[in-house]
Amino acid sequence: MHAQASTSTAATQAPDGIVVRPRGVVGGDDGPHEWRPTRRRRRWLRRLVAVALLLLLVVVFAPRATTWMLARGDIAHRPADLPRLAAGHHRAAIVLGAGLQGERPSPLLADRISAAVRLLGEDRADLLLMSGDNSTEFYDEPTAMRTAAIEAGVAPEQVAPDYAGRRTWDTCVRARRVFGIRDAVIVTSAFHVDRAVASCRAAGIHVTGYSVSDDRFSVKHRAVWRTRELAATGRGLLDAWVLRPEPAVGGDRIDPYDPCELFASLAPSVAAESADDFGALGCG
Numbered sequence: 001m002h003a004q005a006s007t008s009t010a011a012t013q014a015p016d017g018i019v020v021r022p023r024g025v026v027g028g029d030d031g032p033h034e035w036r037p038t039r040r041r042r043r044w045l046r047r048l049v050a051v052a053l054l055l056l057l058v059v060v061f062a063p064r065a066t067t068w069m070l071a072r073g074d075i076a077h078r079p080a081d082l083p084r085l086a087a088g089h090h091r092a093a094i095v096l097g098a099g100l101q102g103e104r105p106s107p108l109l110a111d112r113i114s115a116a117v118r119l120l121g122e123d124r125a126d127l128l129l130m131s132g133d134n135s136t137e138f139y140d141e142p143t144a145m146r147t148a149a150i151e152a153g154v155a156p157e158q159v160a161p162d163y164a165g166r167r168t169w170d171t172c173v174r175a176r177r178v179f180g181i182r183d184a185v186i187v188t189s190a191f192h193v194d195r196a197v198a199s200c201r202a203a204g205i206h207v208t209g210y211s212v213s214d215d216r217f218s219v220k221h222r223a224v225w226r227t228r229e230l231a232a233t234g235r236g237l238l239d240a241w242v243l244r245p246e247p248a249v250g251g252d253r254i255d256p257y258d259p260c261e262l263f264a265s266l267a268p269s270v271a272a273e274s275a276d277d278f279g280a281l282g283c284g
Helices: 002-006 039-071 107-121 141-151 168-177 193-202 219-243 259-265 268-273 275-279
Strands: 092-096 127-131 159-162 183-189 206-212
Touching: 039 193, 039 219, 092 107, 092 168, 107 127, 107 141, 107 183, 107 206, 127 141, 127 168, 141 159, 159 168, 159 259, 168 193, 168 219, 183 193, 193 206, 193 219, 259 275, 268 275
Parallel strands: 092 127, 092 183, 127 159, 183 206
Antiparallel strands: none
16 A cells, blocks of 8 residues: 555656646656646736736726715705706706606605705706606606605606616717706715716716615625626716617707797607696696
8 A cells, every 4th residue: 555655656658658647746857746836826826817907997986986985075965955946047867767666666766866856846956857768659758757746746847868878978968969958966875876977978968977875775685786886887987978878769959948848748648647737727
């Protein structure tokens, strides 16, 4: 047994003269020996791993830090943080979609809508632009958002749906180009508000962010949302600063402050439900 163990790393010679050594064994003039990484190789390997980790951290967290710095000082947390509207001045509250549960806004989206309704009621905004996904007939965020706001007491002519707000960048570009909005407060959740401000500012809107707290949700949900936002922020900055893509859906210009133009922009089923309200304003 001892003899077998002592010769386990020895080289053997094949019939054709080729020397075969076990794995991990190298040879030289002084005979076979087992290879081990040198101290210098180990040091360079540690440095390589450290550099890779550093680059990963930069790629993941640098965009988030950038949007935070861009939006710093332009985030409101309560209506009193925003000035009241001056006479003759318009300021829209752009509400970003956050999913539905059935045909109703998700709890996260419901909080955003409630915050926007409060801004309207305290004269911090004079219009709600409900921007969400309506890419199929079976999923209609803007209509669900509009309905919730009207149920909360907002006049129908003060709620404009944007049926093509599929992404934050699309929402901001369409708000500026299609709805002609120049001054706005963008209402979204705390984990998203920095990117929303940076995107709308790049689209040409004078914007303040309104941060809606998500503290009432579970730690798990909040962690998931923030993790997703890390990836989305890099794409958002690329869109706003480099690619500047066209929105997935264009559209004719709509003046959301003209009740008749707003009425004409509504989906047929929504317009039918609102016919009496807009008819009283002379729109038919």
